Amino acid sequence: MLLVQADADCDDWPGLLCRCAEAMGPDVGLWSPTIDGTPYPNNRVATGRSPGPDLIEVLQTDAIVLALAPVLRAPLAGLDFECNNLGWGIDWAAIAIARRLGLSVLRDLRTRITHPPSRGYGDEAAGAQMWTFLCQLPEAERARYFADERRLRWRMAAQERMDFLSSISRAEVGVGLEPLRATLHTLCLAGGRLSLAQRAGNPPPVLSLGGQTLPMQRRDGPPPTCRVLPLCPVPQTGPGVSPAQGDWGCPGVETLTMVFAPEDAGSTLPLVDTVIPRRDGRQRLCLGLAAHRADADLVMRWSDLEDRDRGETHTVKIASGFEGTRADGDFQGVQLVIPQIGADRVLHLSLRYWGRRGSAEGPPVVLMTRPVLLSGPAGNPTLSPLLVVGSDVGTLPSESWEADLGDMEAVPMLHLGGQELLLPASPAGAELILSQGRLHARAAMPGPAVLVIGGRMSRQLWLGPEPRALDLAPELLVASGKLIELRDASGSLSLARYRGTA
Numbered sequence: 338m339l340l341v342q343a344d345a346d347c348d349d350w351p352g353l354l355c356r357c358a359e360a361m362g363p364d365v366g367l368w369s370p371t372i373d374g375t376p377y378p379n380n381r382v383a384t385g386r387s388p389g390p391d392l393i394e395v396l397q398t399d400a401i402v403l404a405l406a407p408v409l410r411a412p413l414a415g416l417d418f419e420c421n422n423l424g425w426g427i428d429w430a431a432i433a434i435a436r437r438l439g440l441s442v443l444r445d446l447r448t449r450i451t452h453p454p455s456r457g458y459g460d461e462a463a464g465a466q467m468w469t470f471l472c473q474l475p476e477a478e479r480a481r482y483f484a485d486e487r488r489l490r491w492r493m494a495a496q497e498r499m500d501f502l503s504s505i506s507r508a509e510v511g512v513g514l515e516p517l518r519a520t521l522h523t524l525c526l527a528g529g530r531l532s533l534a535q536r537a538g539n540p541p542p543v544l545s546l547g548g549q550t551l552p553m554q555r556r557d558g559p560p561p562t563c564r565v566l567p568l569c570p571v572p573q574t575g576p577g578v579s580p581a582q583g584d585w586g587c588p589g590v591e592t593l594t595m596v597f598a599p600e601d602a603g604s605t606l607p608l609v610d611t612v613i614p615r616r617d618g619r620q621r622l623c624l625g626l627a628a629h630r631a632d633a634d635l636v637m638r639w640s641d642l643e644d645r646d647r648g649e650t651h652t653v654k655i656a657s658g659f660e661g662t663r664a665d666g667d668f669q670g671v672q673l674v675i676p677q678i679g680a681d682r683v684l685h686l687s688l689r690y691w692g693r694r695g696s697a698e699g700p701p702v703v704l705m706t707r708p709v710l711l712s713g714p715a716g717n718p719t720l721s722p723l724l725v726v727g728s729d730v731g732t733l734p735s736e737s738w739e740a741d742l743g744d745m746e747a748v749p750m751l752h753l754g755g756q757e758l759l760l761p762a763s764p765a766g767a768e769l770i771l772s773q774g775r776l777h778a779r780a781a782m783p784g785p786a787v788l789v790i791g792g793r794m795s796r797q798l799w800l801g802p803e804p805r806a807l808d809l810a811p812e813l814l815v816a817s818g819k820l821i822e823l824r825d826a827s828g829s830l831s832l833a834r835y836r837g838t839a
Contacts, residue, residue, distance in 0.1 A: 338410065340403045347402075347450045356448045357404050360392060366406050366435025367428075369398035370448035371803070379444055380801020381492050385765050385782035391447040393802050396485045398442060400428040401452045409434055416473050423458055426467030432485065433478035446802065490665050492783060496799045498670045514589025515663075518727045520754035522735045525563035526761060527722035528714025528794075529742040529829045532560035535753065537734035543752040544740055544760075551749060553740045560737050561617070564710040565726055566684075568593075569607040576601050576690070580728060581704055586663045587625050590706045590726045595688065597631060597701040602692035605636075609686035609708055612642060613675065620675040621716040622684070623724075624708040625668030626653070627661025631701035632694040635686065637673050642681040657694070661704035668706065674718060675710075684710075714828065719787060719794040721826040723761050745830045763825035764800045767832035776814060776835060777804035778823055785826040791819030794828055813837070 339357060347353050353370060360368050371379055377397040386394040405413075412434045413427075421427070432442050456463075471482060517524065522534040531553075533542060544551040571578050576597045586592035595606065613620055626635060633655050640648025651673055659669040675682060686708060693701050707726050715722045742749065742760075751758045766781030780786070780800035788795045788807065798805065800823070813819055815837040823832040 338405045338407070340400060340405070342401045342452065345401050345450050345452050347448075349448075353402070353448050353450070356445060360389070360443060360445060361404055361406065364388075364439075364441055365443055366409060366438065366440030367398050367431055367442045368404040368445065369395075369443070370402055370445050370450050372399055372401050372450055372452055374452040374454045375399045375401065377489075378801075379446065379803045380783050380799060380805075381496060382444070382489065383781070383783050383802045387781065387802070388441055388443065392443050392445055395442055395444045396432075396489050398428055398432065398444060400424065402450050403428060403431075405431055406435070406440060408438060408440075416470065418470075421466045421470040423463040423466050425463040426470045429467075429482050429486070430471060430474060430478070433474060433481040436481050436485075437478055487664060490667070494665065494667050495785060496783075514723075514725050514758075516756060517725050517753065517758065518589065518591070520727075520756065521725050522727045523560060523563045523565060523709075524725040525560065525711065525715050525722050526829055527562070527711070527720050527827050528717065529745065530562065530714050531740045531742060531751075531760065531829075532562045532737070533725075533739075533753075534559055534735040534737045537736050539736075539754050541736075542738055544749055545752065546745075546747055546749040551740060551742070553738045556737045556739055558737065559735065560739065562711060562713045562715050563722075563724070564712075566609045566611055566686075566708045566710060569610055572606075575604060576606055578606075581661070584663055585661055585704060587661070587668050587706045588663055588666050590625070590724060591728045592625075592661070593705050593707065595703045595705070597690050597693075597703075599693070601690055604690055606688040606690065607685075608688055608705075609684060611684050613639070613682040613684055613710070615677070615679060615681050617710075617712060619677045619712065619716055621711040621718060622671075622673040622675060622708060623711060624671050625661075625706040626655050626671060627659040627668050627704040628655045628657070628694070629660065629702040630694055630697055630699060631655070631703050632691040633703050634689045634691070635671060635705075636689055637671075638685045639673075639675045639682050640685075641678060642683050644680075645683070647678070648682075652689075655703065668704070672718060674716075717794055717828070719797060720828040721785060721797070723827050742829055748830060761825045761827050761829055763830050763832055767800060767823050769821060769823060769833045769835040770804060771814065771835070772804070774811075774814075776807045776809055776821065778807055778833075779804040780832075786832060787824045787826060787828050789822040789824050789828070797826070798823070 377399045382395040382397045384394040524533040576595045578595050581592035581594045635653045638650040659667050748759050751760050764780035764782050764784035770777045783801040786798045786800050818837040821835045
């Protein structure tokens, strides 16, 4: 069965039908062409598996043009479609059934259709119908839907932010950072430099690669590349500040919860008031924000310790749509570069609470990850460091360790307190390909990467199975050009290299 939306367009419909018939083998549940104008582009939904030439496994097909195997008809026919005249979720139901039956869900890179992004109906009504429709699925298939949809939300958050918080997308591939907080005060990996502080008395960390142990140096004091900022004393009156619990919080990073009462409207809550010594150079402030029913701003100001008029103030509105769930890691990333000015600097952070937002039940709440200052390679705004911040920073003795990993082309393993962590996770199968005089980047598994030109971190990219053209100067592509690399988001692991040939 082939489903075709009326507003879909294709330059070669007969060719599409032939390709569909060719691809729909006995192990295939759903097939879809590549779609222009979908919230589920190939470089977001690919799973990293390719069952055939120009075919990729995907988390979501979208139902613009969709072929379904005959074996799916009976399970789908048992669902009530009367509640869902707008059609959202039918693709998710078919995908969940196909996965239960062990069938592939495919996108075709060889065929392409276009579809207008506008709709003649509201998202809220369509979403409500979808939820009612999907609730009919058996428990196992609903669980499959929730798992796939969660992975997709992880990717959407990481792709749209492309900041330090995108490191939490590692949880998508089963590498959880949250358990490490029981052992670590901090961990930071960026630009091939690993620094960590663990609780005193634990066995020394071990870094290994290919069966060989890599050296780690013990150092006195906290790691200079990652400084967790102390919080201001909580005032006796006003909003309470406490660690986030349960389902709320950023994976791997201690998160704070601020709960506001009606009388707090118009108030300002001091968060951080700290000195940055001149010897620490340029710093990068990083934190994440989320809010429930709260209209609030984060106010950041740095200034010269001796000349308070010399400095900058930045105000960030806490956006709606970031809820701060531990399962999704949906936090609004905030970054601020604090320049070196040849003098000690003062950093002030405060939360300005304006009042309640919306009419939903429950108190207004703001969630904030523990603010950190990053320096050295981690201070480069182009990089997304792998970051872990424990819940007892500054309250228990710690031991610091560092390692210079250099230009890695393989992934090392960190052994820490009985746990193992691959450093770092990265888009699998990354390539640099010269085609028609232009260099293209792609990866089998979608994920963030950094473009490096001649050792300089140039910019962030989101990679996937569809090649992405890089608009580079022609002189870089000849034999005398600089080395061009793709590295993981932390800038530590070399994924692919290109140097021009004669």
